[in-house]
Amino acid sequence: MSVPAGEFRRWLDGLAAGGDTLDWDPASEHAEFRAWIASVYAGNGAMTMPWLERLIHERRRDLVVHALRRVKDRAEAELGSFDGPAVTTVAPSDEEPNGIVRCGYGDRITELTSDRVTVTVADRVQDWIARDRRVVWPVCPEHGRGLHAMLDDGTPSWICGHTHHRVSTIVDG
């Protein structure tokens, strides 16, 4: 279904202008986010803010759950299966218009694209394994150091702090 580009643009600009309570950026040019918000608009038209916030919350939760499964697959292949970390959510409300999505320890997750969500979730899984399993994971096979989850050329990657080299992607392409 095609949407007049001008209407969509005006709707997004309106969100950006009135969006001081948003924990996401309606003006983001990230291709995955743009495609998603355009498809949501095509299906729903100009939504009220509470309606849109609910869709954003569900989108974020789905991205986190998906990333967690993929990151855990890698970790469990090395460490054996384990029962955490959990994804917990608080639905959007007047007090929390964006709702809350958490994974393991640490603050609410605010990212809204799979690349950034994957990096954050990998960091939370690493943290959970360190605290609950008392194991450093993952480790650089060359230098024996714990790795850091980050975007490397736009790809979620495990980076070794020693000479800053990429050991692997965080999930399979």
Ligand SMILES: [Zn+2]
């Ligand atoms: Zn290394």
